[in-house]
Amino acid sequence: MSTASSARMTTADTTEAPLLQVRDLHVEFRTREGVAKAVNGVNYSVSAGETLAILGESGSGKSVSSQAVMGILDSPPGFITGGEILFKGRDLLTVGREDRRKIRGAQMAMVFQDALSALNPVLTVGYQLGEMFRTHKGTSRKDAKTKAVELMERVGIPGARERVNQYPHQFSGGMRQRVMIAMALALEPDLIIADEPTTALDVTVQAQVMELLADLQREYNMGLILITHDLGVVADVADKIAVMYAGRIVETAPVHELYARPAHPYTKGLLESIPRLDQKGRDLFAIKGLPPNLVRIPAGCAFNPRCPMAQEICRAEVPPLFAVTEADGAELAGRGSACHFWKETLHG
Amino acid sequence: MPDQNTDPADDPMGTEVHSAFATPTPNLASMESEQLVEREQLEPEDPEDKDNLEDRDDRQRERARSLWQDAWRDLRGNWIFWVSSLVIVFLVIVAIWPGLFTSTSPLACNLSNSLQGSSSAHPFGTDNQGCDIYSRTLHGARASITVGFFATIGSVLVGAVLGGLAGFFGGWWDAILSRITDIFFGIPLLLGAMVFLTAIDSHSVWIVVAFLVILGWPQIARIARGSVITAKQQDYVTAARALGAGNSRLMLRHILPNAVAPIIVVGTIALGSYISLEATLSFLGVGLAPPTVSWGIDLSNAVQVFRNAPGTLFYPAAALSITVLAFIMLGDAVREALDPKLR
Known part of the structure; x- marks a missing residue:
């Protein structure tokens, strides 16, 4: 299938084997209303030092797939029903629970969206940072606190020495997110998954936090998966983007190419729905309709009921991730589109 | 610059x-x-x-602003907290050293002194057995406080552990435990006490404590289960898990401190109600029995004579009411301090 070949193509660009490789991942939620298929055959890979942005609306499966990678999927009702998650060549789905726990935090870590609710309100920030060292390395309480101060300084929290004994609610939103990043960073993991790390922040602070993440990633040569619904956030930071819709990756591309020339009608719609200044006075563009109910995903291409280009084939056949090429057939590295009419979309 | x-x-x-x-x-x-x-x-x-x-x-x-410090600051400014604490401290002192306040033995009864009014030898008068009511009222505190404290500690420990585990692990364990608590909720307390305590000949304080724990823990378990489930769903628990914390660390460090407040509140209020339950059981003759001195026993003795000697009823009843009231007031004050939604 071209899905697999294009995934391999992407990884072939980097010299070594990718740090994380997700292959044909399926996740479903068994609920009273039926089985919600949240992730349906997702493939992606991240190498050390690389940033992959996973873009999608709420309910597109972007968070669920990352929870599956972290191994923090709520189960029940969530179940991984197929696929492989290869982390440093080892399939995490076959790793025992205790080993998996040791990987979390130490080798892969996560930055959560809302730092206020992701930090324990009754424990001091210093304690929670130090906890990383104490659970994984058995560091003493005192040394853990020293390391917590160092970490806070490294993520740019002023007055770290005094603030280490404060509680999360005494920090501003941006500072709290820095604490979350410091926690994720504590044991210098190889992979960080940031789940909408800036959604809860002011625009000015967003930029600072993104910059911090990008700097640290470069410094430690980590793989970074950036989950977001905000096209603006990823533009400067990500290397490549995977756009998700209804549990599938519908388009992959290097970041600037995706912005310049989308090869999927959904991506195109997303880009067009960003409000622009020169648009003043005109109606804002919106993709018509709603994302599908995951219990009843439409047959064929899941986007077909909302797609301006939908034809008969879109209602009948699920499009695989086609390798995207120039009009003359020249290869476009790392590009793929799950649209029967990607050519028409790309070349207009 | x-x-x-x-x-x-x-x-x-x-x-x-x-x-x-x-x-x-x-x-x-x-x-x-x-x-x-x-x-x-x-x-x-x-x-x-x-x-x-x-x-x-x-x-x-x-x-200086953790949840507990906030709560303490709230409590400090609450006069209800200070009044109830003072009463409770006084009661505890009386319970431990009743001899500080009276030298008369509550068991030194002389039938010829029966039903006397207030006098210098007997400030509250005597009951129908000729016992000193003042001394008996003071000594009665010990049984009440002992039963109240130990029954609360017991039921909170059992209830919090079982309820907390059920909330944390969910699944079968939770289903079974929830049904058990339902069954216990269905047992009418007085009927259960009659059957249980009549079947056992001993009427010591510890038997009454054991009975109250057995019937009292499901209430605490239900509260603990609920608050653990609430705490478990918080993002910081997921975050701690995502960063590699194990089950025991999650439970002890992240969930317990966030789930314990309602348990403390219910426990404090339950303490008052256990004390009144002990008095009820002793009154009915299935709880404590002489020679243990208990307000419930005194009340039951007073039933036949209180129209002629109201003091026999009034003093133990007042002591009991004040004690129960003090604990319930304390519980209310603690709840106000710990529940931010009431602020």
């Missing part, structure tokens, strides 16, 4: 500055230097230092 400082300092004098521009240059220079001198005199010492101090104060004030 100087630019920033000039702005607020010059603002009110903006017009003067303009007029200074109109005047010849030497004047302007002198004025600027004057202002500079003023600035130098004022700012490095007064305002900046004050700011720093205020900053430091703020920080220190801010530092």
